[in-house]
Structures are given as structure tokens and as C-alpha cells.
Amino acid sequence: MLHHVEINVTDLNKAIEFWGWLLSELKYEVYQKWDSGISWKFKKTYIVFVQTEERFIQAGYHRSQVGLNHLAFYAESRQHVDQMTEKLRERHIPILYQDRHPFAGGADHYAVFFEGPDRMKVELVAPD
The missing domain is CATH 3.10.180.10 (2,3-Dihydroxybiphenyl 1,2-Dioxygenase, domain 1)
Known part of the structure; x- marks a missing residue:
């Protein structure tokens, strides 16, 4: 754990x-x-x-550089992913891979991918 x-x-x-x-x-x-x-x-x-x-902020963050790429959390269900997707849109939070949503992670991976304020990717995944 x-x-x-x-x-x-x-x-x-x-x-x-x-x-x-x-x-x-x-x-x-x-x-x-x-x-x-x-x-x-x-x-x-x-x-x-x-x-x-302040002295370290200029270096910036990008998920493709060395370090943390993203955080992934479990949703309660596919319906929960859908509800959260709508709430993200209402809050104008950038949804990633919209052209493949909700299967951007593959045919068996129901999830929403989005970005936080420092452009860190966040994922909310429905259980199998």
C-alpha cells in the first residue's frame, strides 16, 4: 500500500x-x-x-521529463467516470485525449484523463 x-x-x-x-x-x-x-x-x-x-519555479514541470508522469485514481464505476467527466467540463478543466475518451487507455480501460493546474496528468479509472 x-x-x-x-x-x-x-x-x-x-x-x-x-x-x-x-x-x-x-x-x-x-x-x-x-x-x-x-x-x-x-x-x-x-x-x-x-x-x-520561488527560485525553483522557473525550471517548470512537464510530465514527459524525468519524474512523476501522472496520478491515477479509482472511480467507483463507469457511471462515476462519466459524472466526473461532466463535472470536469463544467469546471473548464482540460480533458486529455478527447478523441478517444473514455477509452484513451485502451478498449478495456474506461477512464477520463485530465490536467491539473501545473499540467500534471490525472486519471480517473473505472474498476474492471
């Missing part, structure tokens, strides 16, 4: 707006808060977001 993931972000307030909404939808709850970070927890796993120091 994964214990936690820590992600540095360029704008903590934007991260809180995006991740707070998404993780709340996935039943995560705020776990810890401090001046430069926040975490959300579900069962025993938690995800931490920390404000990147």
Missing part, C-alpha cells in the same frame, strides 16, 4: 482549489495544513502539496 505522495506546486492556492475539489469528490479529507502546504488523506494514504520555492 502506498503511504503518501508529495508534490511541489507552483501556486499552492490554485493547487488547493483544483486538488481540494477533486480529492473531496474521491472521498479524501483534509489531513494536515501549514503555511506552505496541505495534505488530503483517504484511508491510510495521503497526498501532500507544497508550495515550490
